[in-house]
Amino acid sequence: TQLLEQSPQFLSIQEGENLTVYCNSSSVFSSLQWYRQEPGEGPVLLVTVVTGGEVKKLKRLTFQFGDARKDSSLHITAAQPGDTGLYLCAGGVNGSSNTGKLIFGQGTTLQVKP
Amino acid sequence: DVKVTQSSRYLVKRTGEKVFLECVQDMDHENMFWYRQDPGLGLRLIYFSYDVKMKEKGDIPEGYSVSREKKERFSLILESASTNQTSMYLCASSFRGFLAYEQYFGPGTRLTVT
Numbered sequence: 001t002q003l004l005e006q007s008p009q010f011l012s013i014q015e016g017e018n019l020t021v022y023c024n025s026s027s028v029f030s031s032l033q034w035y036r037q038e039p040g041e042g043p044v045l046l047v048t049v050v051t052g053g054e055v056k057k058l059k060r061l062t063f064q065f066g067d068a069r070k071d072s073s074l075h076i077t078a079a080q081p082g083d084t085g086l087y088l089c090a091g092g093v094n095g096s097s098n099t100g101k102l103i104f105g106q107g108t109t110l111q112v113k114p
Numbered sequence: 115d116v117k118v119t120q121s122s123r124y125l126v127k128r129t130g131e132k133v134f135l136e137c138v139q140d141m142d143h144e145n146m147f148w149y150r151q152d153p154g155l156g157l158r159l160i161y162f163s164y165d166v167k168m169k170e171k172g173d174i175p176e177g178y179s180v181s182r183e184k185k186e187r188f189s190l191i192l193e194s195a196s197t198n199q200t201s202m203y204l205c206a207s208s209f210r211g212f213l214a215y216e217q218y219f220g221p222g223t224r225l226t227v228t
Contacts, residue, residue, distance in 0.1 A: 040221070040222070042219030042221050045216055048216055098211060104156040106154060
């Protein structure tokens with residue numbers, strides 16, 4: 001069974017600080033997605049990483065896929081209150097590239113205080 | 115922009131009632147998914163469908179059924195609602211093939227069963 005462990009589960013920081021969220025597994029994933037969910041809304045896709053070692057940047061957010069494609073990280077530089085939300089990593093279940101079945105981590109709740 | 119809509123944002127039902135949750139997407143996506151989201155457990159897949167009239171069980175299908183009569187519409191049915199089905203229900207959709215893992219979510223239905 002493929003599992004994704006996210007850490008930390010909760011993070012409360014001041015505006016301007018940097019932070020990193022981790023997503024780890026003992027399984028290899030063909031791709032990994034990061035989503036952000038705001039209260040009362042559904043998750044919104046931020047990025048997909050596919051290649052081992054891949055790094056993608058989205059403004060102040062940097063996403064990295066591990067070389068072995070078993071882990072990923074999300075780094076936020078100079079966090080702002082607008083970054084507050086639930087961050088979810090998700091990996092494609094092996095053998096389901098057509099149906100798109102995903103495994104989700106438990107999520108990291110981020111609070112950025114002004 | 116992809117739009118996934120869900121029939122209700124909030125729903126309160128009594129134990130034993132039959133409950134219908136409906137999801138509609140406007141992007142001609144082949145795949146559609148139903149998840150439930152509970153604190154600390156992340157998103158768990160209930161059922162998914164990769165084509166009209168086709169469905170597959172996810173990780174927690176017990177107590178639920180689904181229907182997909184049209185490509186754009188995917189319904190989740192709680193045959194006899196129970197209090198342990200109180201949760202946030204999220205619908206998602208995606209293309210088949212290479213982009214299958216990139217899912218687009220609706221805003222969610224918060225269901226309370228009393």
